[in-house]
Amino acid sequence: MIKRWIPLCALLALLLCGGALAEEAKELYPKAISATANNASVRNLLDGQYKTVWYAKKGYVQVDMAEDEPVYGLYLCHFKKAVEHVIQIPDESGAYVDYAFHSEEYLHQFTPLPGVTSFRIAIRNYDGKNMLDLTELRLIGEGEVPGWVQRWETLEKADMLLLSAHPDDELLWFGGTLPTYAGERGKQVQLVYLAHGDARRKNELLDGLWTCGVHAYPVIG
Secondary structure, eight states: OHHHHHHHHHHHHHHHHHHHHOOBOOEEOOSEEEESSSGGGGGGGGSSOTTOOEEESSSEEEEEOOTTOOEEEEEEEESSOOOOEEEEEEOTTSOEEEEEEEOSOOSEEEEEEEEESEEEEEEOOSSSOOOEEEEEEEEEOSSBOOTTSOOOBOOSSOSEEEEESSTTHHHHHHTTHHIIIIIISOOOEEEEESSOOOHHHHHHHHHHHHHHTOOBOOEEO
16 A cells, blocks of 8 residues: 555655746846937936836837846836837847737736847837836846736736725725735735826835735726
8 A cells, every 4th residue: 555655755746846946037137238219328227216217209228138148037117107119039130020019008017038138128109109118127037937026917807996095005004904815815906096196106006016915907096
């Protein structure tokens, strides 16, 4: 009887070890970053501050990495509004081709990449009015996507709806409710803000909600 359990135990041990070997991806830093517009301020994307911005109506931002540090994930934070843009990677000939397209959706967006050492964030601005304004750019290496990387979703049905007058009220008054129901119990929690606040506060409220375990993108203003 014991012999019958040996293969099963060995398989279980192998699975557990395999899970333990899965390492969290490291954050990477570019070898070079440049832009076709406002090139002097493109370093604002790497300073860790929501109050500094790179913006343009046309052109692209190009990120180049060291050969031994390919990028497997791109995490972008918009400032005021997400506008249409495309992620481009080089093909076999070295020409940059469209890889992932983003419409007006979330202020914080994550894009998986196929392990590239160069890519571009190109502006697709069909009306010629709205600018692409980015406040942060973070790069992820190979491995499990870190928990701090926000991957938002839109709910069709929620377990709880929370109305908040202003950004930060949700944490001042419901700082125990949100992590309990969204984080610990895994409930689908939808936030609605009656006022939108300034651009920096909208970015900060996303950080706060994600930390509490809320993964449904909020309705802001």
